[in-house]
Amino acid sequence: MQISYFHTSESVPPLPPVAEGGPDAAVVIDVLRATTTIAWALQNGAEAIQAFADLAELEAAAAAWPPARRLRAGERGGQRVEGYDLGNSPLAVTPELVGGKRIFMSTTNGTRSLAAVRPVPLLLTACLPNRTAVARRLLERDCKRVWIVGSGWEGAYSLEDSLAAGAVASAATEMAVAPHIGVSFGNDEMLAALALWQQWHHDTETCLRAASHGQRLIGLGDHDADFACCAAVDSLQIVPFQAEPGVLRPS
Incomplete structure (x- = not known):
């Protein structure tokens, strides 16, 4: 399995077909806080998460869903969109609500990163709480080429997403013990993310707080x-996957 890392949706190259060297799996990461919130919402019983890069598209889709069975979650600039049921906190998606x-x-x-790799055959989301579960799923599916895509902040690099990318790659490497499995790294960005994980894996919350987006949230x-929840390594076994375009379900 070869793993490459792209730190934002903007850095993802055009997707070639799998037969021409394109990825057969993609993993989207937004540690603070979208993919952590997605994992916890599905863990707590949400039927599905339907992701949108655009609020107008979200409104149109939500309007077609029965009001008693829908929630709108919107976040811009780290804060909840006015009038929405939820923002982007994993603590808010309680079983009673979702x-x-x-x-x-x-x-x-x-959600922009999810849109960038929507056509990939197997699309998962990862965070620090489910990093080992995601790595295990990639190995179980015998994925050959994996693109991990961070979310960054408005097109810029983010420390926390790279930390989680390294965490997933590290878990995959540790579990790929059979000689025929093997894990390799497809670009320097993945090697750098792995080094970041090796530096910070004993103190993930401090890394999240030191990151520019962590400082923004503070x-x-x-x-x-939220910081404690997002930094809790291997606290979840759930693996969100794209069941249909733009729709994530638990597995």
């Missing part, structure tokens, strides 16, 4: 519980 409901979600960065108010 159980049995579809969440129509749009965030500043993460400036917006008390997000201590």
Whole structure:
């Protein structure tokens, strides 16, 4: 399995077909906080997450869904979109609120990365809490070429997404013990992310807080519980996957 890392949706190259060297799997990461929120929402019983880069498209799709079975989650600039049911906090998606409901979600960065790799045959989302579960799924599916895509911040590099990319790659490397499996790295960005993980894996929350987006969240108010949740390595076994274009379900 060869793993490459692209730190934002803007850095993802045009997708070639699998038969021509394109990825047979993609993993989208937005540690603070979209993919952490997605994982916890599905863990807590949400029927599905339907992701949108554009709020107008979200509104149109949500309007066609029964009101009692839908929630709108919108985040821009780290804050909840006015009038929406949810923002982008993994602590807010409680079983009582999300159980049995579809969440129509749009965030500043993460949902754009999902859109960038939507055509890939196997599309998963990862965060620090489910990094080993995701790596295990990639190995179980015998994926040959994996593109990990970070979300960054408005097109710029983010430390925390690279940390999680390294965490997934590290877990895959540790589990790929059979001689015929083997894990290799397809670009320097992946090697750098792995080195970042090796540096910070004993203190992930400090890394998240030191990152520019972590500092941005600190400036917006008390997000201590969100930081603790997003930094909790291997606290989840759930693996969100794209069941149909733009729709994520638990597995």
